[in-house]
Amino acid sequence: xxxxxxxxxxxAPLALAAAxxxxxxxxxxxxxxxxxxxKDNTISVxxxxxxxxxxxxxxxxxPRGILLTQDGSQLLVCASxxxxxxxxDVKTWEFVKELPSGPDPELFILHxxxxxxxxxxxxxxLVTVVDIENNKVLAEVPVGVEPEGMGISPDGRVLxxxxxxxxxxxxxxxxxxxxxxxxxxxxxxxxxxxxADGSQVWVTSEIGGTVSVxxxxxxxxxxxxxxxxxxxxPEAIQPVGVRITKDxxxxxxxxxxxxxxxxxxxxxxxxxxxLLVGQRVWQLAFxxxxxxxxxxxxxxxxxxxxxxxxxKVVKSIAVGRFPWGLTVSKD
Amino acid sequence: xxxxxxxxxxxxLGPVAYLLCLRGIMWRxxxxxxHQRERxxxxxxxxxxxxxxxxxxxxxxxxxSIIPPYETYVLYEVYITPxxxxxxxxxxxxxxxxxxxxxREMGSMRTLLVSPFPRGFLLISKLLAGVAVSLLQVxxxxxxxxxWDVQPPLIGYFAVLPALILSGMMLGALGMLxxxxxxxxxxxxxxxxxxxxxxxFASSALYPLWRMNxxxxxxxxxxxxxxxxxxxxxxxxxxHGQINWLALAVVAGCTAVFLGAAILAxxxxxxxxxxxxxxxx
Numbered sequence: 001x002x003x004x005x006x007x008x009x010x011x012a013p014l015a016l017a018a019a020x021x022x023x024x025x026x027x028x029x030x031x032x033x034x035x036x037x038x039k040d041n042t043i044s045v046x047x048x049x050x051x052x053x054x055x056x057x058x059x060x061x062x063p064r065g066i067l068l069t070q071d072g073s074q075l076l077v078c079a080s081x082x083x084x085x086x087x088x089d090v091k092t093w094e095f096v097k098e099l100p101s102g103p104d105p106e107l108f109i110l111h112x113x114x115x116x117x118x119x120x121x122x123x124x125x126l127v128t129v130v131d132i133e134n135n136k137v138l139a140e141v142p143v144g145v146e147p148e149g150m151g152i153s154p155d156g157r158v159l160x161x162x163x164x165x166x167x168x169x170x171x172x173x174x175x176x177x178x179x180x181x182x183x184x185x186x187x188x189x190x191x192x193x194x195x196a197d198g199s200q201v202w203v204t205s206e207i208g209g210t211v212s213v214x215x216x217x218x219x220x221x222x223x224x225x226x227x228x229x230x231x232x233x234p235e236a237i238q239p240v241g242v243r244i245t246k247d248x249x250x251x252x253x254x255x256x257x258x259x260x261x262x263x264x265x266x267x268x269x270x271x272x273x274x275l276l277v278g279q280r281v282w283q284l285a286f287x288x289x290x291x292x293x294x295x296x297x298x299x300x301x302x303x304x305x306x307x308x309x310x311x312k313v314v315k316s317i318a319v320g321r322f323p324w325g326l327t328v329s330k331d
Numbered sequence: 332x333x334x335x336x337x338x339x340x341x342x343x344l345g346p347v348a349y350l351l352c353l354r355g356i357m358w359r360x361x362x363x364x365x366h367q368r369e370r371x372x373x374x375x376x377x378x379x380x381x382x383x384x385x386x387x388x389x390x391x392x393x394x395x396s397i398i399p400p401y402e403t404y405v406l407y408e409v410y411i412t413p414x415x416x417x418x419x420x421x422x423x424x425x426x427x428x429x430x431x432x433x434x435r436e437m438g439s440m441r442t443l444l445v446s447p448f449p450r451g452f453l454l455i456s457k458l459l460a461g462v463a464v465s466l467l468q469v470x471x472x473x474x475x476x477x478x479w480d481v482q483p484p485l486i487g488y489f490a491v492l493p494a495l496i497l498s499g500m501m502l503g504a505l506g507m508l509x510x511x512x513x514x515x516x517x518x519x520x521x522x523x524x525x526x527x528x529x530x531x532f533a534s535s536a537l538y539p540l541w542r543m544n545x546x547x548x549x550x551x552x553x554x555x556x557x558x559x560x561x562x563x564x565x566x567x568x569x570x571h572g573q574i575n576w577l578a579l580a581v582v583a584g585c586t587a588v589f590l591g592a593a594i595l596a597x598x599x600x601x602x603x604x605x606x607x608x609x610x611x612x
Binding site: 137166230231259276280300304305312314315316 | 387388397402404405461482567
C-alpha cells in the first residue's frame, strides 16, 4: 500500500463522518413538524430537510395541545381560549370542523386505533372523550383539579390523566370510563407517557422536579428520578414533557426553565446527560425514525433540534411566540 | 571586480538552500520547545485553568442568544474555547518572538542575521517555526477540550488549520515587532501586562461583542478595534466549518502590516536595531 493510498484510506471515513455530521439530516425521509404558538395563535410548520419554518397558519386562540390523526391527513389543535378543538386539513390548510371539546382543552391524546380522542379540560376538572368521526361526546370523566397530562397504554385499555393541583395520576378504564386507580406523585404533574411495551408509565412533576416511573398494573411508583445540573438552581428544574424511544432504551425529559433536556437511561433510570436547548422547554416530539428530537422553547420562541444518536443539539429554529406543543408527521 | 562578485555571491541560493535554512530554524525552535517541558505544560495548563475553573463558574451566563457561527445555544465552555485557542497562540507568539531577544543576547541570532538569506525570509522562517509549535499546543488543547464536551464538527478540526496558521503568523509578527524594541528578556512581564492581557480581555474571547456593547459602548469599540478579536472570530468560525470574511481580511491585513514593520525594524541599516546599536554593543 502506497502512502497516498493509506492517507486516502484514513481520510475517507473522516470525510464520510464529516458529510454525515453536516448532511445527516437529509438521509431521513422528509417530514413536517407542527408547532403550536400559544401567544401568536398560530401553527408553525417546519420542514425536516431545511429545518426552516415553511408555513405559518393562523388558528384559534391560545393553541396548546396538537396532534395528527392516525392517517396523518388532519391536524387537531386545542384552541384553549376558544374552548374548542380545531380540525385542519394538512393538504389544503383549510379548517374542516371543530370538535366538541368541552371548556379550556389543554392537552389530548388519540386512542391507538385513531379514535376516540381524550381531552383534558383544565378548568372543568374533566376528561372529555370525543368520537372524532361523528363529532360526539362519548363521556365526561371527572378527575382531579386542573387535569393536563394524558397518556394511553399501547393496547388502548388504560388512559392515564394527571391533575396538576391534586397531584395525582388517574388511571381510567377506556371501556367503562371509570377511574380504576390513583397514584399520588410529586407536585404539579403535567405529562404522562407510556413505554412502547406498556410496562411503565412515566409522569413528570413540574414543581416537585421529579419523574415518577409507575407500574400501570400494580399502580405503584417503581422509581422516582431526580435531576441536578451544576450551575442551575434546583427550583428551575421543572420537568414537563417526556419521550421514550420505542426500544425502551432512552428517555428524554424537558426540564422547563432549566433550559435543558435530560437524557435518561430508561433501563437504569440514571441521567446520562443534560442537553442545552432554548429557554423554558416544555414539550418534545421524535422524528418518525427517532433520529431527531424536537423541543418547544416557550420563552426563547424557538424549537431546538436534538440529534438523538449523537446526543447533540444541532440547531434552534425561530418559530412564533410562546411555542407550546408540537407533533411530527409520519412523512 | 570579479573578486568582489565572488565574495558577495559565492553561489546563487536555490530553493534547496532556502528549505535547508527553514528546516534549521524550525528544528531549532522545536528542540527549544521540546527541551522546555515546563513551557509545554504551561502552554496547556493556562487555557485549561480558564476552561475548567473560569468557564465552570460562568456556565449559566450565556445561552440566551444565538450568534453565528453557532446554530443553537452553547455552553460557556464552547464559547470560550476559540478564545482560549487564540490565547495559546498569543502567548506562544510573544514567547517565540521574544526569544529573539535572547538569541540576540547569546549571539546565535546575529549569526543567523548575517547569513546570505534575505532578512524577510529569515524572519518569516522564524515565525513559521513559532506557528508550528503553537499548532502542536492548540491541537493538544483541542483534544483535551473534546473530553470536556466541547465537540465542534469533525470538519472544523481541519478547517481551523489554515486559520491557526494565519492567526499564529499575525500574533508572532506582532511579537517580533515588539521584540525589536526590547533590549532584555526581563521585559516579558511588561509585555504580559501591556500587550497580552489587554489584547485578551478586550476582545471577543471571553464575551460576545453584543454583551460588551450592553456593558460599555467604549469597551465595545476597543474590542472592535482589537485585531485579536478577529483572530478569535476567524478561529471560532473555522472551527465550525465556516469562514468569517471580515475576520479573515483583518487578520491577513494585520499580518502583512506587522510583518512588514518587523522586517523594517530588523533591517540593520534602517531599523530600530541599528538606531540603538543592538544590545551589549
